[in-house]
Amino acid sequence: MTKQNYLEISDVTENGYTVGHTMATSAKDSALISGVVAILQIRIEDPSAGSDSVDDEYLFRMALEMRGKLRHDIEAAVTETLGPEFEIHSLDISPGSAHLLIAISAATAFFMTFSRYESFVKSVNLLVSQVTGIVRRVIGSVSNGQREVEVRSTWSPMTPITSAHHILSPSNGIDMNRLLIFYLIASHAVLLVFVLWLLASHLK
Numbered sequence: 733m734t735k736q737n738y739l740e741i742s743d744v745t746e747n748g749y750t751v752g753h754t755m756a757t758s759a760k761d762s763a764l765i766s767g768v769v770a771i772l773q774i775r776i777e778d779p780s781a782g783s784d785s786v787d788d789e790y791l792f793r794m795a796l797e798m799r800g801k802l803r804h805d806i807e808a809a810v811t812e813t814l815g816p817e818f819e820i821h822s823l824d825i826s827p828g829s830a831h832l833l834i835a836i837s838a839a840t841a842f843f844m845t846f847s848r849y850e851s852f853v854k855s856v857n858l859l860v861s862q863v864t865g866i867v868r869r870v871i872g873s874v875s876n877g878q879r880e881v882e883v884r885s886t887w888s889p890m891t892p893i894t895s896a897h898h899i900l901s902p903s904n905g906i907d908m909n910r911l912l913i914f915y916l917i918a919s920h921a922v923l924l925v926f927v928l929w930l931l932a933s934h935l936k
Contacts, residue, residue, distance in 0.1 A: 763849070763892070763896035763900055764841055764842070765842055765844045767891075768892075769837060769838055770836045771888045772832075772833075773885065774883060776830040777884070778790075778791060789827065792825070792830045795825045795832065797874065798873075799823065801870050802870055806823070809862045809863060810836060813858055817838055819837060819839045844896050846901075856887055857887075867883045867885075868883045
């Protein structure tokens with residue numbers, strides 16, 4: 733079964749609001765990447781704080797105060813780790829201790845091969861670790877070390893990356909064209925051996 737070309741466009745939403753679109757279209761051995769490719773979710777908590785809303789509000793205000801610094805440092809990490817093809821699409825901060833939602837998008841559309849896809853996934857995992865360290869350092873600097881914050885980070889792939897996985901996965905099915913070529917080569921090789929055997933038999 734050959735891989736079919738297709739185009740898929742989906743809305744990207746954050747907290748119920750549409751903030752952009754993702755697009756994925758396939759070629760035979762590559763996937764066109766465009767739009768938001770990943771969402772990073774970072775939760776900041778103070779393990780020594782109580783359960784009242786005052787502590788949650790404090791962390792939320794700290795994150796808002798340092799929003800510019802956070803975006804600057806995380807943007808630098810995105811460029812260094814994922815490459816200049818990617819950038820921060822948005823960085824939202826919501827209460828509940830402090831919850832950061834970071835959308836990463838392709839700066840421009842580009843074709844992704846399977847090796848580039850594998851490299852991207854590994855790089856995002858590394859980026860999550862880096863962002864965790866950045867948030868812990870930046871938020872910790874506001875409290876002058878008086879509060880030890882706990883930072884938990886995860887990421888989710890968006891439509892372009894999940895589609896690229898489907899398009900580029902080696903186990904995505906058998907390429908019938910390649911199978912046909914292999915069959916023709918093998919059958920001709922067998923026929924050639926048979927002809928040579930007949931010639932050798934007549935020459936005896």
